[in-house]
Amino acid sequence: MSDPRLPLLSTGELLRSIVGKVTEIRAREYAVMQEIAELNRRGAAAELGYKTLPQVLRHALRWDPTTARRWVEQAVLLSSEITPTGNELAPALPATAAAAAEGALSLDHVVAVAEAMKTLPAEAETLLVDRARDFEPAEVRSFGADLAYRLYQNDPEPRDPEPEPAGNRLTLRQSKTGDWKLAATMDAVTGAKFATLLDPLAKPRPTTAEGPDPRSRDERQGDALAELIDLTLRADTLPEHGGEPVALTLTMAYEALAEQTGHAVLDNGERIPADQVRQLACAAGVIPMVMGSRSQPLDVGRRSRLFTAGIRRALVARDHGCAFPGCGRPPKHCDAHHIQHWADGGDTRIDNGVLLCRHHHTLIHRSEWAVKMEQGVPVFYPPAWLDPLRKPRRNLLHTAA
Template sequence: MSDTRLLSTDELLRGIVDGVTEIRIREHSVMQKIAELDRRGVAAELGYKDLPHVLRHAVRWDRKTARKWVTHAALLSREITPTGSVLAPALPVVAEAAAEGALSVEHVGVVAEVMKALPAEAEEPVVGFAREHEPSAVRAFGKELAYRLFQNDPEPRDAEPAPPVNQHVMRWKNGYLEIWAKLDTITGAKYEALLDPLAKPRPTTADEGPDLRSRAEREGDALADLVDLMLRADQLPEHGGEPVTLTLTMRYDDLADQVGQAMLDNRERVPADQVRQLACNAGIIPMVMGAKSQPLNVGRKSRTFTAGMRRALVARDHGCAFPGCGRPPKHCDAHHIHHWADGGDTSVDNGVLLCRHHHRLIHHSGWTVTMVQGIPVFYPPRWLDPLRKPRRNLIHTAA
């Protein structure tokens, strides 16, 4: 075995990628053996209730883990009929990718979960996405894909659901006011939009150092600030260079025809009738894509993206544009693709929304981003993909 201290960083990372691939290939082999045990009815043969109970003793898995492996094994194995015919696995594309070591057991479970709401032909794109992203991103992609595929289907004729009821509970305990609330989609989005800019970490200073507060503490302090600000209603906070604004995105024809749904920054859907009602209120800014009245390009006059530019970036990127990231626009910075310091201008065509984590990653790692036909496209470092194949955020643009 070679001394890892003598390997370069790229060699170490490549070795980890190759090693995990080998582990996943072995996992697939184990699942094939589990499926064969299940077919043989080994549990009854050995006097156990079911196969998960056998595996609990055989490999010391807890019951939940054992059940997961048995379930996933059944999805990836070929079935043999009583007449001897061999049937393809329930998820053939998943089975092929798992056999190559491209998917983990967790990936298999998430793909199986999202495929319950999708037609069989969607398995190919879902697995293609899973080959490049973690399971949580696959779940978000599947949810978005299901919405896009079925958004034009007729609504089921179920009974009208009861309208959402906002709830708020206050209780004093040991000198503190404990608050619990349950808010409908629109109210919740407004509340989130008000609180978020106040909950950002404080800048690091020589006197105070970095902000060590947890997220819960920062949001608690933000709520206290919001109470004070509401007592001074003319001094409400700004976010992204403009007063706190609720942004909804939808096609103008749908809004005019009162059909379809709009999407909030947090990716929640709002029916057209509620959008039309909201559009009557101050603070809702309608956007027509490509409108000449929007200041979409200010050249080199300003490094900071204007409020109009940010609204255009939100309408295009719908959140962090990095592949697999589901962060909403309110958690994102506008990044210069061609760095401002290197001569890049401040424009929508040279901007992309990135959350703080991925903004830092683009600045300090081997990841790069370019614009291709008006859409941000990302290229991974060579240790991750020697061919550096282009990637996009398909969660925000599932088709």
């Protein structure tokens, strides 16, 4: 609801009011950073069962990872340190801390000053802070770069570093349309091996009555890579993942498979039309997971602490990835976790198991987060410090799958 007094204020009064309120907000942000720094000093992350303080703030404040990490980094820069003997050390950026406490600098200003000070002597901080009081963060960065140039322009030019040997790197991303985009860099030996495998599969098809092979070289190499992947899945020896050889799992209802209608779901949540399922299911390394089938034992009781391949496939079909609320990690990045620990008498069965990525698996073991099975699905309960009511939460990211 709008304030009825606002139309009565002049433009100048409105702007002065905005400046005053933003200054108050910035001063409050500095106070928050001091509290974050205190949490960091006392090792609150370990106390709560988390690996790092930014992870705690992500849950407590619903910040994304970059925001949480930035707040912690700036809090450490702007806060004093207490030595083991009880002495207080000044902040790494004392002039910046003083200006931030006044509300003169935003968090973006602090980041800009901190970045510039990485290449400048301590006495340059006051110049940067004075600049930040009058200009936006981008100008502070430009001013810092100009200061560095003027300070070091007479230094000898640095020698270009010797190029390091290229390592093996692969970037694999899925687009919104479902296609995958791949870019890779290989060392000389690995590249030669890959080319040797690809070359015979990428040769042009023999000329037929329809003419020569119409595919371009890139298209032929793309088709060759697809064929190479199929050959690898049919290999006798494959690396293990989750206790069984690498495999692609297709999940669909038994009725849909019998009637050849609907679709199946891959490990990563992608849908495959029913008419393609039978063809894929014929390939080694592709496992059809039919909901309602009784061919896999889903309860081995106390006979084994480790989840069998069949139970893990059923967990993948149910959870579709890490079941922790808000986590989008796929099944291949997950461990199978006993909800009631095996050491405490818990059986190894599907309704006592849940898929968790390594980070959230560790968190469940070390923190006050709890997980229970309710109506056949895993439900998580946050610690009381995060939610005093401990309201149940589910991972809705995988629900659509």
